[in-house]
Amino acid sequence: MSENAGQPRRVVFLGPPGAGKGTHATWLAQQGAMLHLSTGDMLRAAVREGTELGSQAKQFMDAGKLVPDALIIDMLFETLSARGGEAASGWILDGFPRTEPQAVALDERLDAKGEQLDAVLLFDVDSDELVERLSSRLTCKGCSAIYNRRLRPPEVEGVCDRCGGNVVQRADDEPAAVRKRLEVYADQTAPLIDYYDQRGKLLRIDAARSIEEVRGAVLRHLGIGHTETEH
Numbered sequence: 175m176s177e178n179a180g181q182p183r184r185v186v187f188l189g190p191p192g193a194g195k196g197t198h199a200t201w202l203a204q205q206g207a208m209l210h211l212s213t214g215d216m217l218r219a220a221v222r223e224g225t226e227l228g229s230q231a232k233q234f235m236d237a238g239k240l241v242p243d244a245l246i247i248d249m250l251f252e253t254l255s256a257r258g259g260e261a262a263s264g265w266i267l268d269g270f271p272r273t274e275p276q277a278v279a280l281d282e283r284l285d286a287k288g289e290q291l292d293a294v295l296l297f298d299v300d301s302d303e304l305v306e307r308l309s310s311r312l313t314c315k316g317c318s319a320i321y322n323r324r325l326r327p328p329e330v331e332g333v334c335d336r337c338g339g340n341v342v343q344r345a346d347d348e349p350a351a352v353r354k355r356l357e358v359y360a361d362q363t364a365p366l367i368d369y370y371d372q373r374g375k376l377l378r379i380d381a382a383r384s385i386e387e388v389r390g391a392v393l394r395h396l397g398i399g400h401t402e403t404e405h
C-alpha cells in the first residue's frame with residue numbers, strides 16, 4: 175500500500191454506532207497504513223482488566239450512555255502520548271471525540287503542539303441499517319476483531335480467525351442499548367458534524383454501501399494508494 179506525501183496524518187472517524195468506523199480503521203491498521211486508536215476498545219480492555227477506570231465506565235457502556243468526558247479525555251491523551259508516534263504515517267481516532275467538550279480538548283491539545291487535525295471522515299448510514307448491522311455484529315474479546323453473523327462470520331463459530339479468542343456479541347449490542355446509543359449519538363455527537371464542517375475538516379462518506387465500496391472511498395479521502403476497484 176503506497177502513501178502520498180500529502181496524506182492526512184491526524185484523522186478522526188466520526189459516525190453513529192455500527193456505521194463501520196471500527197471495520198475500516200482496523201483494516202487500515204492491519205495494512206500498516208495508520209495507527210488505530212479506539213476509545214471503545216480501550217474502555218472494553220479496562221473493563222476486562224478490572225481497572226478503576228473500567229469499573230467506573232462499565233455501567234455507562236452497558237446502558238448505551240457516554241462515559242463522562244473527564245475520564246475519556248485523560249484516557250485518550252495518555253494513550254496518544256504513549257503511542258501517537260508509533261505509526262510514521264499518522265493515527266486515526268475511532269469513537270473520539272463524541273461531545274463538543276472532547277472536540278475542544280482535542281483541538282487545544284493539538285494547538286499546544288503546533289499541530290491540527292487534517293481530516294474528519296463522517297460515515298453516513300441511516301438508522302434501520304445501523305440496527306441491522308449491530309444486531310448481527312460479533313466481536314473478538316481477545317483482539318477486538320469485528321465480524322458479522324450474516325456477512326462475515328468467523329471460519330469456526332465462536333473462534334476468532336486472527337487470534338483464536340472468543341467471538342461474542344457485545345453487551346451494548348442488545349436491542350435496548352442499541353436504541354439508547356442511537357439517541358445519544360443524535361443528541362450529543364451529531365452536533366460535531368457542524369463543528370467540523372465549519373472548520374473545513376469534514377469529508378462525508380456514504381457508508382450504506384458495501385464494505386469494499388466504503389473502503390475505496392476511505393482510501394481516496396486519505397490519499398492512500400491501492401489496487402482494488404473503486405466505485
Ligand code: AP5
Pocket residue numbers: 189190191192193194195196197198213214215217234235236238239240241242243246268269270271272276307308310311312320321322323325326346355381382383384385386388
Ligand atoms: P464504541 O466501541 O466506540 O462504539 P460505537 O461508536 O458505538 O461504534 P461501534 O463500535 O458500535 O460501531 P462502528 O462504527 O465501529 O461499526 P463496526 O465497524 O463495528 O463505544 C462503545 C461505548 O464506549 C459507547 O457507547 C460509550 O459508552 C463508550 N465510549 C467510547 N468512546 C467514548 C467517548 N469518546 N466518550 C464517551 N464514551 C465513550 O461495524 C458494525 C457491524 O456492521 C459489524 O458487524 C460490521 O461487520 C458491519 N459492517 C460494517 N460496515 C458494513 C457495510 N458497509 N455493510 C454491511 N455491514 C457492515
